[in-house]
Amino acid sequence: MSHDGGVDDFLSVMLLMAMDHVDVKGVVITPADTYIKPAVSATRKILDLMGRADVPVAESTVRGLNPFPRAFRRDTFSIDNFPILNERDEIRAPLVKEPGQNFMARVLRDAPEPVTILETGPLTTIAAALDIDPGVEKKIKEIIWMGGALNVSGNVDRIMEGGQDGSMEWNVYWDPLGADRVWKTSIPLIICPLDITNNVPITQNFVRRLARQRRFPISDLAGLCYALVTHQDYFAWDVLTTSYLGKPEMFQLREWETEIITDGPSQGRTLVKPGGRKVRALDKVDLDQFYEYIFKQWSR
């Protein structure tokens, strides 16, 4: 797994680690929608809480082009300080010494068979791993990625990010060149764009139901995380993407031909264009099944 330290990313770690059938090789964190030190620390503490202190965590040192707003990023400090994550003095999940992009390249190189990458942040760390060792391209079975906006508006604010046309999604906008680097490979790509996540809101009902099962530590932690963000419109972006690994049968997929715009006022747009790079997008999800799945997985 590779994530970028936002609230939704920590929730995704919690969902992924609740999947018994997934053999997680490691977690790499890209310094994008976050502050990296508390993001690494919080990730390791969540692994400890979930009894997965065997999973190594690595800090990617890549850099993006268009920084995420501070207001999005600072929740990381709060999560790292949640009492439920700080009952112990020591953190047990190991911190990898080498940069995350090198770690990713090494894990892929050493893997006996191709590996699936779940990416809930920008594609920059994967792009860097491919530059470090282009041979690892054939060791990536597929990339499942939260990113892009195909036939809906983006989520980059036109006013806050002056000069942009609002067509792009943040994970692409942070580093359009990194996304384009991955687009130029032949790695199978399954994307979870805003087109589908716009239909999967985190509602007051959802948060209240989570509160009613807070006797489970993971539900309690998830409820705390959502409490930081539900004053705004919040959707299951990364969590929806992650749920595909657990229950793909909830989804319908659709193939699109696309290209990444890397420059100008649409930089970061995932443009639908005949003849472009083929990707498969999560297109529809059974909402009842999705919410039930989340409640069940976090009942621990």
Ligand SMILES: [Ca+2]
């Ligand atoms: Ca993210």
